Amino acid sequence: MLFKKNFNDIDFSDIQKLMADQIGESGILEYKEQLIDPKSFLKEVAAFSNTSGGFLIFGVKESDQDGYPFSIIGISDKTCNVEQLEHLINGNVQPRINVQIKKIPTNEPEKIVLLIRIPEGQNRPYYNNVSGKFHKRYNFEAKEMDEHEIEGLYLERFFGAGKxxxxxxxxxxxxxxxxxxxxxxxxxxxxxxxxxxxxxxxxxxxxxxxxxxxxxxxxxxxxxxxxxxxxxxxxxxxxxxxxxxxxxxxxxxxxxxxxxxxxxxxxxxxxxxxxxxxxxxxxxxxxxxxxxxxxxxxxxxxxxxxxxxxxxxxxxxxxxxxxxxxxxxxxxxxxxxxxxxxxxxxxxxxxxxxxxxxxxxxxxxxxxxxxxxxxxxxxxxxxxxxxxxx
Incomplete structure (x- = not known):
């Protein structure tokens, strides 16, 4: 469990604690300094869904060596449109997957940390329409899946409904x-x-x-x-x-x-x-x-x-x-x-x-x-x- 509280209750102190405790990137956690382009964003979301789920946190600068938060720089609240991000995911990740998105105010005016929780997919594999590929988390990164991995998840999905x-x-x-x-x-x-x-x-x-x-x-x-x-x-x-x-x-x-x-x-x-x-x-x-x-x-x-x-x-x-x-x-x-x-x-x-x-x-x-x-x-x-x- 990354945060020992309900998603809606997570606040800036919880992000600060990640930095204080030097919680590094992992299979369920990815830090980003700024918002990334739609293609890369969808790749990350689909990869988390095809693996164990996890958190994307934007507005955090990580250390070069161990991948834990070095500083919380935040991103501009004005450039972050939650509704557009939800539409982007709903329109381009198949089957449809719903995520939780929360803007967390920082100590600086008009700066936020964007927290996204991606659930582990219940209907894997999930396909990224923009890249035309399937991705999963591997060694803390989003990697393209090979045909055997894709086939395995399809079998799991179809047999899973019967189970x-x-x-x-x-x-x-x-x-x-x-x-x-x-x-x-x-x-x-x-x-x-x-x-x-x-x-x-x-x-x-x-x-x-x-x-x-x-x-x-x-x-x-x-x-x-x-x-x-x-x-x-x-x-x-x-x-x-x-x-x-x-x-x-x-x-x-x-x-x-x-x-x-x-x-x-x-x-x-x-x-x-x-x-x-x-x-x-x-x-x-x-x-x-x-x-x-x-x-x-x-x-x-x-x-x-x-x-x-x-x-x-x-x-x-x-x-x-x-x-x-x-x-x-x-x-x-x-x-x-x-x-x-x-x-x-x-x-x-x-x-x-x-x-x-x-x-x-x-x-x-x-x-x-x-x-x-x-x-x-x-x-x-x-x-x-x-x-x-x-």
Whole structure:
């Protein structure tokens, strides 16, 4: 971990510390005195993406011998257009890769340090349209890849998609197999947030206790009155797990960075024996799981694309309850199972939590003949969580 804080919180003191600690260039770090031409810039970005990701820092002069910061000279704020840099990357690196860019004010007026964080690519290899080549980091430099390296990354990409799908299916199947018999028909629901590559270990098995969060300390909106985690944490097949008998709920953190949540969101109405989807509590848990994933990825210093999956089993003929004053019939689901999926940048999970949740819950609601989520609504351009339908 280069910076022991969130990207958005990095400031000038952190750049000064790199100089004080004589942190030299490495496979994940490159210093530049000034902005470089577009062709060279894209080469650096693609190279980081094709390797392990890393940081580009502009406005830092490095020593000749050891490559650590010799002085922080800064660059002109007026000559640095973040939006243009983002367009340059989005238009010329394929597949598309999103980066984080931050202007850091220095002690000199109108001078900044430009910090760019490039995530390790989840869909390698990445191609530079301007140079017409593939590059990777080698001996602290961006070097052209040979055909065998390119072929290897393509194979990894195509087989990786199959591995991810198989791993997700295995995770769900394993957890369904240990559900109690009384709850298997009540629409067991699975929420998964995972990096696009699951064949890498992000959490050192010997350090899994680092993620043994205290239950009472893990509380998220839109309901901070009760903990997100229930029960006692235990080591598991995948990493670490919290499991509770309450509605067969379970939370897991896998060693490869996958976050898993399971709970029963179906209930039986005593009066008429109808199976009802509890979309209120499902909405809460989806939003909280997104925020929990953000907490875990921040601890891991992970930056990359993630897949967000919501899967509801045995949903056919279930209903969502419509209060009588609305004079509507109950809405019936005709789908045997409901499957909703999104992809997102991991560093935007917390900021975009409501946006992601509304998009996914709107799609789930359509299975019940509803135009949109009943609990995540947009008012005056802002997405709000409704505590009640009344």
């Amino acid at each position: 991810l799908s198989s791993y997700i299916d295995e995770t769900i199947s394993f957890n369904r197999s240990i559900l109690s018999e009384n709850s298997q028909y009540l629409m067991d629901t699975h929420i998964i947030i995972t990096p696009l590559r699951v064949n890498e270990i992000l959490i050192d098995p010997s350090n899994i206790k680092k993620f043994d969060f205290k239950v009472n300390d893990v509380r998220f909106e839109p309901d901070k009155t009760s903990p997100y985690l229930y029960g006692q944490s235990v080591p598991s097949k995948y990493g670490i797990r919290w499991i509770s008998n309450y509605r067969d709920s379970c939370v897991e953190i896998h060693r490869n960075g996958l976050i898993y949540y399971r709970e029963q969101f179906g209930k039986i109405a005593v009066a008429d024996n109808k199976k009802i989807m509890d979309d209120y509590h499902l909405s809460i848990r989806l939003l909280q799981t997104i925020r929990f994933a953000n907490k875990v990825y921040t601890e891991l210093d992970f930056a990359g694309r993630v897949k967000i999956i919501l899967k509801v089993y045995d949903s056919k003929n279930s209903i969502v309850y419509i209060p009588p004053q609305f004079h509507e019939d109950d809405k019936v689901c005709l789908s045997e199972n409901i499957f909703v999926e999104r992809e997102w940048d991991s560093w935007n999970l917390d900021e975009d939590c409501s946006k992601i949740g509304k998009s996914m819950l709107d799609e789930l609601s359509s299975h019940y003949g509803l135009w949109r989520s009943r609990y995540l609504v947009e008012e005056n351009g802002e997405i709000m969580f409704k505590k009640s339908l009344f």
